[in-house]
Amino acid sequence: MSRTAARLWLLPRLLRALLTPRPPAAAQPTRILVLHHLLLGDTLMLTPLLAKLRTRHPDARICLACPRPFLPLYAARPFGVEALRFDPRDAATLAALQAAGPWDLVLIPAENRYTPLARALGAAHIVGFAGDKPAWKNRLLDEAHPFPQSPATFADFAAGLVDGPPPAPYTPQDWPWAEPAAFQRPAGRYAVLHLGASSPLKFWPAERWRQLAAWLIASGIAPVWSAGAKETALVRAVDSEGRYTSFAGQLDLLQLAHLLRHATLMVCPDTGVTHLARLTGTPTVALFGPGSAVICGAGQYWRYSPFIALSEPIDCRNQHHTFRREADWIQRCGRSHGDGPGQCPHPRCMEALSLASVQQACQQLLAQ
Template sequence: MKKQRRLPGRLLIFAALLCRLPWQWLRRRPVEEAVQRILVLHQFLLGDALMATSLLAKLRERYPAAEIILACPQGQVGLYQSRPYGITAVGWHPRDFASVRKLFTMPRFDLAFLSGENRLSFLARAIGARWIIGFADEAPAYKNWLVDEAIPYSTTPESWTDTAARLVAGPDPKPFSLVDWPLEEVSLPFFGQPYVVLHVGASSPTRYWPAGNWRELAAYVRARGLTVVWSCGPGEEQLVDEIQPAPDDATMAGSLNLLQLRALLHGARAAVCPDTGVAHLAKIAAVPQVMLFGPGSETLFGASRFFSSTPCLGVGPIWFPCRIQRDMHYRQTEWAMRCYRTVGTKEGQCRKPQCMAVVQPSMVLQALVQLLPEENNCNDQDI
């Protein structure tokens, strides 16, 4: 059954390419004034998708009158209900024939931007995009064949957020503001006093922080008269159970959708998250936060020029011996140092993530104190 569902979509793209490729040599980039329709195409997970918000901002600044369509995973579409930067989000997946067919029925796009994998250029060309722009040097090389304009990564360290905006020529977009991405009205519980969100889940077990460290951090928050709100994703409830929250804590374990979680984060005095999708959701919620870095790169995924209007402090080892991967989205990046191994006992897997264990609660407390300035009347012994 799976093959029967996937095959029609592939046939549709293949058949359309056969019709369009003979005319490939005639393609020309549309003149700036003629650009009316723009497609941003990706299949990112939540974190990478939200970090690429800078691309949407820059596109709107450069093409103020253009219609911008964001084709993203279906589960992310709800976040864009308020139409940030005037874009329209549509859900799709390569294996979902109906969603691919929907892209074929749309009016032709003048420009298509691939903020992730260049293999999506085959779909962009198949649906008739006049000019396709992506990042250069993706491996393997065949993925780049249909990219009309290849933009190199930065040769110096910078956040992936700021790199994403490089697909559009010109200066950086103005920093993120909630004016450009309004919050939706959602129903949330009332906690009765200011609170701090402690999000304990992560996209990989290699990013889990030990339960005892979370307990120590929570004790500090309570001592400052703030409510502790525990958060995690669906299926991660055992992480909160292991921490054993105090009776007065609030627990939002796997019970909120993305819009509700964004609103919860926005109302917090601060948030503490591992380097995961929710940390980047906190950025578009404009909440001060501390990010915990173990296997990930703070340079790539921490603070950025685009999200500079809200504090984002990274805590974790600057260097770790097994953080040796140097690629980003299948492209070699010499200055990037990260680790994307999974937890397990097989060769090449991580038996026990030591990089997160070395992130001491005292380090996180010191960063959190900076985000709660009116709480700075504590002495050094308090932290």
């Protein structure tokens, strides 16, 4: 894959699109594309947008641009949505998106850097949020919605890109699942303890994971470790003797979803797997350190989900931007891990989450 090859594919088609009269926007679009290249959690938080699109356009072909690893999660076509592989560095995926068109409506729910691609794909109407930076990203929007200036989850305000009432609250029955590749799922009651996250600043102390695992055993629930393929060292640091079953680095996302569907409980940092557990309906305790429990919380769409977000006030969660937009209500920390200027050397926000508070949240979910 080559970013240069992708740009060479894009530029002549964009120029042609800019010089060619566009078709009028369709009153009832029949081909709709949600265009993004987000991480797992943000991708799954687009679920209420997909649900609302299907309600508003029951007969339309609705497609979701999607990184390759996420495609199996959409294989059974939830809400009748078709996931199309997309990598902005891969010209073949751009050509495939064009071949799947023409697109009556393209929705860009996060950064507007994909507006040139939307025009190159021949979009008749492009919708996104105003205020992206730099300003050139916004110029090709046909419809620019104001970024929310009051607290809301990304899931809820992304759905606001489509006019009309909000979608019905999510239930696990809304999401059909393809059959995963075979693996040995634990028998009996078990809790998935997912240790990994996108940054070391989201890691909970190893000793507290050990203590939580012991407490679960005493409660009659077997702990099961989970982490990504590059995070297996986290599990070894917590359970060096291998006392408990570990699936770290062994499961693809569809297998992990299957593991979560049958779990009694999950505890994890604020990461993509948190949102996967919401799709499966797994009772979840999410540990929020630098991230925002407002932006990434349950919100209105998942208000009936068994989900508890734990977060403690801390003075350095003091940045007010997401997706390059500013809003006073946003409180998060996007600093990288390190000792340099503007970095954070130590995850005080995660250490502020006590074992007792996590146990209490687990008990609350187990009692439901």
